[in-house]
Amino acid sequence: MSLVVQKFGGTSVATAEQIHRAARRAIQEKLAGRRVVAVVSAMGESTDRLIELAYQISRNPPKRELDMLVTTGEQVSIALMAMAIHEAGHHAISLTAAQVGLVTDSVHTKARIHSISAERINRELDAGRIVIVAGFQGVDPAGEITALGRGASDTTAVALAAVLEAEVCEIYTDVDGVYTADPRLVPQARKIGRVSYDEMLELASLGAGVVHSRGIEFGTKYQVPIHVRSSMTDNKGTMIVPETPGMEDVIVRGVTLRRDLARIRLNRVPNRPGSAARIFERVNAHHLVVDDIIQNVTGDGTMVDIDFTIDLEDAPQARALCEMLAQEMDIGSVQVEDQVSKVSIVGVGMRSHTGVAARMFRALADSQINIENINTSEIVISVIVRRDDGEKALRALHAAFQLDTGP
Amino acid sequence: MSLVVQKFGGTSVATAEQIHRAARRAIQEKLAGRRVVAVVSAMGESTDRLIELAYQISRNPPKRELDMLVTTGEQVSIALMAMAIHEAGHHAISLTAAQVGLVTDSVHTKARIHSISAERINRELDAGRIVIVAGFQGVDPAGEITALGRGASDTTAVALAAVLEAEVCEIYTDVDGVYTADPRLVPQARKIGRVSYDEMLELASLGAGVVHSRGIEFGTKYQVPIHVRSSMTDNKGTMIVPETPGMEDVIVRGVTLRRDLARIRLNRVPNRPGSAARIFERVNAHHLVVDDIIQNVTGDGTMVDIDFTIDLEDAPQARALCEMLAQEMDIGSVQVEDQVSKVSIVGVGMRSHTGVAARMFRALADSQINIENINTSEIVISVIVRRDDGEKALRALHAAFQLDTGP
Numbered sequence: 001m002s003l004v005v006q007k008f009g010g011t012s013v014a015t016a017e018q019i020h021r022a023a024r025r026a027i028q029e030k031l032a033g034r035r036v037v038a039v040v041s042a043m044g045e046s047t048d049r050l051i052e053l054a055y056q057i058s059r060n061p062p063k064r065e066l067d068m069l070v071t072t073g074e075q076v077s078i079a080l081m082a083m084a085i086h087e088a089g090h091h092a093i094s095l096t097a098a099q100v101g102l103v104t105d106s107v108h109t110k111a112r113i114h115s116i117s118a119e120r121i122n123r124e125l126d127a128g129r130i131v132i133v134a135g136f137q138g139v140d141p142a143g144e145i146t147a148l149g150r151g152a153s154d155t156t157a158v159a160l161a162a163v164l165e166a167e168v169c170e171i172y173t174d175v176d177g178v179y180t181a182d183p184r185l186v187p188q189a190r191k192i193g194r195v196s197y198d199e200m201l202e203l204a205s206l207g208a209g210v211v212h213s214r215g216i217e218f219g220t221k222y223q224v225p226i227h228v229r230s231s232m233t234d235n236k237g238t239m240i241v242p243e244t245p246g247m248e249d250v251i252v253r254g255v256t257l258r259r260d261l262a263r264i265r266l267n268r269v270p271n272r273p274g275s276a277a278r279i280f281e282r283v284n285a286h287h288l289v290v291d292d293i294i295q296n297v298t299g300d301g302t303m304v305d306i307d308f309t310i311d312l313e314d315a316p317q318a319r320a321l322c323e324m325l326a327q328e329m330d331i332g333s334v335q336v337e338d339q340v341s342k343v344s345i346v347g348v349g350m351r352s353h354t355g356v357a358a359r360m361f362r363a364l365a366d367s368q369i370n371i372e373n374i375n376t377s378e379i380v381i382s383v384i385v386r387r388d389d390g391e392k393a394l395r396a397l398h399a400a401f402q403l404d405t406g407p
Numbered sequence: 408m409s410l411v412v413q414k415f416g417g418t419s420v421a422t423a424e425q426i427h428r429a430a431r432r433a434i435q436e437k438l439a440g441r442r443v444v445a446v447v448s449a450m451g452e453s454t455d456r457l458i459e460l461a462y463q464i465s466r467n468p469p470k471r472e473l474d475m476l477v478t479t480g481e482q483v484s485i486a487l488m489a490m491a492i493h494e495a496g497h498h499a500i501s502l503t504a505a506q507v508g509l510v511t512d513s514v515h516t517k518a519r520i521h522s523i524s525a526e527r528i529n530r531e532l533d534a535g536r537i538v539i540v541a542g543f544q545g546v547d548p549a550g551e552i553t554a555l556g557r558g559a560s561d562t563t564a565v566a567l568a569a570v571l572e573a574e575v576c577e578i579y580t581d582v583d584g585v586y587t588a589d590p591r592l593v594p595q596a597r598k599i600g601r602v603s604y605d606e607m608l609e610l611a612s613l614g615a616g617v618v619h620s621r622g623i624e625f626g627t628k629y630q631v632p633i634h635v636r637s638s639m640t641d642n643k644g645t646m647i648v649p650e651t652p653g654m655e656d657v658i659v660r661g662v663t664l665r666r667d668l669a670r671i672r673l674n675r676v677p678n679r680p681g682s683a684a685r686i687f688e689r690v691n692a693h694h695l696v697v698d699d700i701i702q703n704v705t706g707d708g709t710m711v712d713i714d715f716t717i718d719l720e721d722a723p724q725a726r727a728l729c730e731m732l733a734q735e736m737d738i739g740s741v742q743v744e745d746q747v748s749k750v751s752i753v754g755v756g757m758r759s760h761t762g763v764a765a766r767m768f769r770a771l772a773d774s775q776i777n778i779e780n781i782n783t784s785e786i787v788i789s790v791i792v793r794r795d796d797g798e799k800a801l802r803a804l805h806a807a808f809q810l811d812t813g814p
Contacts, residue, residue: 016460016463016464019464020464050483053423053483053487054486054487054490056423057423057426057427057487057490057491057494058490058491058493058494059494060493060494061490061493061494062489062490062493064500065486065487065489065490065493065501066486066490068482068485068486068489068501068503069482069483069486069487069490071482072479072482072483075475075476075478075479075482076457076460076476076479078475079461079472079473079475079476080460080461080464080472080476082469082472082475083461083464083465083468083469083472083473083476084464084465086465086467086468086469086472087464087465087466087467087468093471094472094475096475096552098505098550099550099551143505143506144506145503
């Protein structure tokens with residue numbers, strides 16, 4: 001009998017009505033003859049409210065106790081989901097991570113899954129029940145309650161789908177799929193039917209975050225097909241699947257914009273082994289998340305210029321830190337440009353097509369958009385532009401790569 | 408090293424400020440050189456809110472899922488309490504029932520404790536930590552999450568105190584002890600310094616409910632001294648302790664009023680084996696909780712009159728049920744009197760003093776109060792009076808047994 005894992009995010013279980021709707025979806029699959037495992041997030045904003053409570057009590061709550069606290073959100077929603085299924089006359093049972101045997105490491109607030117036992121879940125499925133599993137939670141080998149990190153219910157769902165050899169892992173959310181661009185910015189954006197794991201990872205990390213990156217990584221590793229779809233409609237959404245040869249026919253799968261970035265430029269950094277390591281170790285130690293890094297040799301080769309981009313809100317802290325580093329390391333100067341955005345094109349087709357970058361730069365030039373930095377990887381080309389040009393650039397690239405009209 | 412168990416009820420941990428206050432109490436005992444285990448209830452009204460949520464989803468939620476849901480309230484408060492202790496610079500760890508090894512039977516929503524393992528708690532105490540245990544929760548032998556029933560955090564605390572051989576179990580609450588009468592009704596009421604388990608059980612069941620009955624039963628069984636005291640002051644409260652010979656010197660420890668009762672009278676019930684059983688089995692099957700039952704033989708001995716009291720709000724249902732029973736069982740008539748209250752005096756001194764009942768009836772007569780029914784047990788005498796007379800009766804008895812002035 002085929003098995004489906006359904007994941008319902010916080011926005012899909014925020015109210016009693018939505019929980020009933022999610023319950024009906026699970027029941028529908030059950031009535032269609034499938035075994036159903038549902039993974040549920042905490043209701044709406046409840047995790048945020050719990051964290052707020054913690055910071056009312058303590059400026060620096062111990063991470064173990066934070067996990068003890070926040071994992072209650074999922075325990076609430078699995079119980080309610082099971083009740084909703086019972087109310088509709090079907091059998092369900094809710095299970096915590098401890099009851100499932102979802103074992104993680106002991107890194108509280110961002111634990112990683114070590115193993116999942118299929119035994120209890122299979123026993124409940126064999127008894128004809130819909131099984132509701134708490135997302136986001138784990139237990140470490142000592143029985144301590146852990147949390148997988150924000151957004152990690154996706155990871156729970158895909159990992160369960162892998163262990164249970166599910167036919168598909170459905171991610172129900174408040175959008176109906178992955179789009180060629182953010183439809184709020186590009187009215188011509190179209191829903192993507194199929195996207196490869198690699199493309200989705202890039203799209204997710206670039207801001208089209210409908211599925212959590214760790215979830216996609218699990219999908220890649222265990223080849224679990226992931227179906228991202230709306231909890232409000234029955235429309236097919238976007239399938240995230242292993243790459244097939246035909247996928248390369250499309251050069252660009254989607255375009256993305258990261259709007260609020262700052263670029264830090266370190267001018268004339270001594271060009272010797274360990275310079276970059278020293279800089280970014282320090283940045284990392286301050287929990288500043290660096291986006292892209294670009295380094296060019298300058299002058300007579302004894303110096304390099306290092307540019308990196310960072311979330312706009314981290315810019316003041318990064319500036320202060322880099323000014324200290326400039327003193328310590330004899331760096332020429334630090335410049336901060338806080339009016340930039342990043343525009344990217346993503347597609348596995350770039351591997352087999354030539355001239356994609358040139359075509360991108362031409363499209364931007366035709367729209368009178370100046371390119372400040374360029375960064376490329378195998379299936380992504382990104383440019384830094386002035387923030388004022390960001391949306392125009394996004395639309396220009398969407399049109400230039402025929403995403404407006406479809407393949 | 409001596410050990411104290413402190414229990415903080417919902418009203419003592421309803422806000423961040425109150426949680427900090429509870430944390431300070433625990434720390435204070437720790438600094439005084441004791442090992443400290445704190446048992447915490449859910450914050451304020453949070454259990455009620457969770458139950459409300461359940462009934463928004465389902466008219467008849469499965470009990471297993473209700474327990475899964477409501478036990479999250481205590482998990483939230485133990486985490487916050489541990490955070491508050493950390494914030495004050497001391498070591499604490501929160502533990503769920505599963506982590507403690509508090510094993511119950513499998514009767515969801517009113518599970519009973521089977522066993523508690525001291526191993527994990529002692530390990531944490533040995534490491535110098537204050538241990539925070541979730542009240543109200545348990546796990547059954549199969550690892551299912553259970554709830555002990557409303558108010559049962561007291562039970563958790565006293566049971567833990569028994570297992571850990573605590574010197575005392577402190578119950579922190581929003582009143583500063585047990586009183587000779589409800590001070591809102593009897594301004595002369597005084598705080599009782601020491602009360603025996605048996606007296607407290609009667610006082611609790613008669614409405615002076617500052618400690619849950621099951622908790623007191625555990626106290627009796629394992630001879631755990633229980634100290635009921637206010638979370639707002641440092642005043643000594645009331646000690647609930649094993650009975651000592653001197654206690655009988657006081658005839659009446661306290662007087663109580665159950666205000667809103669109804670009396671159902673079944674007139675001329677055929678006096679044959681099984682009549683009473685049949686009636687009260689049916690009443691029980693409808694989840695109506697009967698207070699007192701009084702039966703008198705009437706007429707030529709072929710009939711009996713059965714009176715029973717019941718919560719006023721259950722009276723309409725009880726009347727309908729009894730009228731059906733009257734038809735089926737050939738009972739003469741059903742009368743409902745919904746304007747009655749019960750006034751009781753409680754004290755182990757009654758065992759060794761004679762004429763207590765007479766003295767009670769005289770006091771009521773002197774206040775022009777008519778007695779409708781009388782019911783006695785070893786340490787309690789109760790009378791049913793008209794509701795209008797209830798408070799007057801309470802005050803009259805409080806004065807008559809010298810509770811106004813003290814021993």
